Amino acid sequence: MSRAVRTAVLLASFLGMIFLGAAPASAHGFSSVVYVDVTNGDDGHVRTKLSLEYDLFVVSTADASKDDPLFRAGTAAFDDRDDRAMAAAVTAKADEAIRYVTDRFTVSSDGQACTATRAGDFTMGVQEGVPYTTVLLDWTCPRADEHEVRTGLFPDSEGYVKGTKTIVTYEMDGHSGSAALDANMPSFSTAQTWYQRFGEFFRLGAEHLLTGIDHILFLLALIAGSRRPREIVLAATSFTLAHSVTFMLAALGVVDVPARVVEPIIALSIAVVAGWYLFRLWRRGDHATDLETAGHSHFSLDRAGWTRLGVVFCFGLVHGLGFAGALGITEAFSWTLLWSLLVFNVGIEVVQLAIIAVVFPLLILLRRRSPKAGLWATGAISAGVSVMGLVWFVQRVFGL
Known part of the structure; x- marks a missing residue:
């Protein structure tokens, strides 16, 4: 040769x-993005605002809860692009929906888990032409200057999407910044350094091109x-x-x-x-x-x-x-x-x-x-x- x-x-x-x-x-087309804003809430709570892709949220919640009525009502509302019907479908099954989120998204401080409470109704919005559901959660935590946010929402194991990214912005405890989380980097601390934060986005950019x-x-x-x-x-x-x-x-x-x-x-x-x-x-x-x-x-x-x-x-x-x-x-x-x-x-x-x-x-x-x-x-x-x-x-x- x-x-x-x-x-x-x-x-x-x-x-x-x-x-x-x-x-x-x-x-x-084969991945999803979750958006999270983390701020200081009232009475010492940590307030998180989560925006999740609606149809994926409904299907994943219905599958996790074995709830066929949620699947039928949610997908029918999605097919009709009826915002009120979509919000109503999730609200009717609020306990299952919140359970799905809090089983896979957590906030902790000093190594102790915080307790989540829903604050307000589910609301609808649009990201890149795709319906998104937004939910507010208040977390009761031990008093601490540092909090850890961890996510496992919409994992590959569910079989619906691959490589879910969670983009977090935060302003609390005297710190502000952003983080990009996924299966390889599922958590971050609000006290992380600037180079740790930028390192995550550098990796995300590299993976985005390679995949x-x-x-x-x-x-x-x-x-x-x-x-x-x-x-x-x-x-x-x-x-x-x-x-x-x-x-x-x-x-x-x-x-x-x-x-x-x-x-x-x-x-x-x-x-x-x-x-x-x-x-x-x-x-x-x-x-x-x-x-x-x-x-x-x-x-x-x-x-x-x-x-x-x-x-x-x-x-x-x-x-x-x-x-x-x-x-x-x-x-x-x-x-x-x-x-x-x-x-x-x-x-x-x-x-x-x-x-x-x-x-x-x-x-x-x-x-x-x-x-x-x-x-x-x-x-x-x-x-x-x-x-x-x-x-x-x-x-x-x-x-x-």
Whole structure:
């Protein structure tokens, strides 16, 4: 086996591992996000405001309580998108609903469990076009300056969603901040340090990219169509800068674009970026990776490079709305959480650069050892990515 063929096999194996690792958990549609605000309540209580995806909440509660009437009433109200009927369905089974929450979401202080009491009625709202139920709980705790919040809501074991995230904002005990909780990091202390808080969001950003097959495919399309390291690094960085802009604007409540618009465009962007390289292969053949006369700017990109960079930046703006939607960010959060979300973006960028650092040198080596094999490999990757992007575009436009 020649060195060029061995390199091609190694490249294909690495990409295969990425696909196999990312495929089971898409960034969109298979997970849920719970939102929790923690504040000091009256009479020394801890007040928590929990917002939970309504249909998931109903199904999970009904399953845990073996309550078929709740399931029938709740799902019928959900199908009709009747807010009053949805709130009434949960309120009629308030004990079961609260039991489901408090069995999986707890507050403690000094190692002692706090006792929860419902404060007010269930209310309805909308996050990214999806009905959410909000419930207020007052927790009676031993007096302490530090509280621990722990969550196990909507676990994978229930079989309905995978990788539930719980985004917590808190302002109490003289501390304020935010936390991102999941099965790997199920709890936090209100006295946690800033670097612990940011570390959680860095990890969340890294996992979000690694478990999002559509974002991985977009990155692979960028890698396959890049001709030299400078191009791919600039493309990935411009993509990160662009999605950071819209991600933060969404977090500030400045922009709010429905998922039914964002998600098809994300799928189309994957197909377009991959198809762009296929078109270049069709027009230029063996010279598809040749550089035109470079400009005299600091980046030394040719016209094709600058055009591609602009297209990637524009699509990055749309992907930022997708990231915001995946975390359910549809209203302004605190400045503390905004800093955490910036760290979330840093986590995405670090993982992008790590993938580039592994894949792109293999691609360059393959192109140098066997230009034909390099063209075939990148063409095959781009064709596969383009087809997947088009399939997703049709599915998301027609709701399949």
